[in-house]
Amino acid sequence: MNKEQILNVLKQTDVMQEGHFKLTSGRHSDKYMQCAKLFIDPDVSEMMSGELAKKFSDVDIDLVVGPAIGGIILSYEVARQLKKPNIFAERQNGEMTFRRGFVVDKGLKVLVVEDVVTTGGSVKEVVSLLREQGADVVGVGCIVDRSNGGVDFGVKFEAVLSMEVVSYEEADCPICKTGAPITKPGSRSIFSK
Numbered sequence: 635m636n637k638e639q640i641l642n643v644l645k646q647t648d649v650m651q652e653g654h655f656k657l658t659s660g661r662h663s664d665k666y667m668q669c670a671k672l673f674i675d676p677d678v679s680e681m682m683s684g685e686l687a688k689k690f691s692d693v694d695i696d697l698v699v700g701p702a703i704g705g706i707i708l709s710y711e712v713a714r715q716l717k718k719p720n721i722f723a724e725r726q727n728g729e730m731t732f733r734r735g736f737v738v739d740k741g742l743k744v745l746v747v748e749d750v751v752t753t754g755g756s757v758k759e760v761v762s763l764l765r766e767q768g769a770d771v772v773g774v775g776c777i778v779d780r781s782n783g784g785v786d787f788g789v790k791f792e793a794v795l796s797m798e799v800v801s802y803e804e805a806d807c808p809i810c811k812t813g814a815p816i817t818k819p820g821s822r823s824i825f826s827k
């Protein structure tokens with residue numbers, strides 16, 4: 635899929651909405667992203683995860699790991715397509731850790747996946763956790779890299795879509811200056827009966 639086709643899927647599934655939004659940070663933006671919606675439709679989930687899996691088809695991988703919650707379904711689906719096992723990391727008392735009896739053996743080659751990378755904080759924590767356990771992190775993959783390539787994990791990093799989500803302080807917002815009202819992020823149902 636090319637960038638335009640990927641963008642179309644993200645818009646059709648309401649993952650990416652366009653308008654004039656006030657983000658949780660209080661800043662204004664012309665885009666609003668809700669990546670969890672990628673996984674509502676299993677066919678879309680399969681297709682987008684497949685786009686990511688393809689980028690690592692030439693990499694020797696033993697295990698796929700995603701940080702909860704955004705990385706759980708993605709990790710499962712990428713692993714399924716690469717025919718590898720997967721587990722997820724999750725926070726306990728604020729620390730990224732493996733629970734539920736998940737064990738990472740020393741020397742395992744691990745691909746870390748996450749739905750959206752903005753600053754890469756959660757992914758970096760998972761990478762550190764894996765290295766502490768003696769794993770060999772061979773790559774990081776995400777569906778949307780909102781840093782537009784600005785994050786460096788020190789390993790092969792691939793995104794299905796790389797873009798920059800620009801935001802503004804209200805006082806400097808060019809969309810406000812056009813007089814456009816703030817759009818409420820849509821909760822339109824994408825299901826059809």
Ligand SMILES: [Zn+2]
Pocket residue numbers: 654662663804807808809810811
């Ligand atoms: Zn504005």
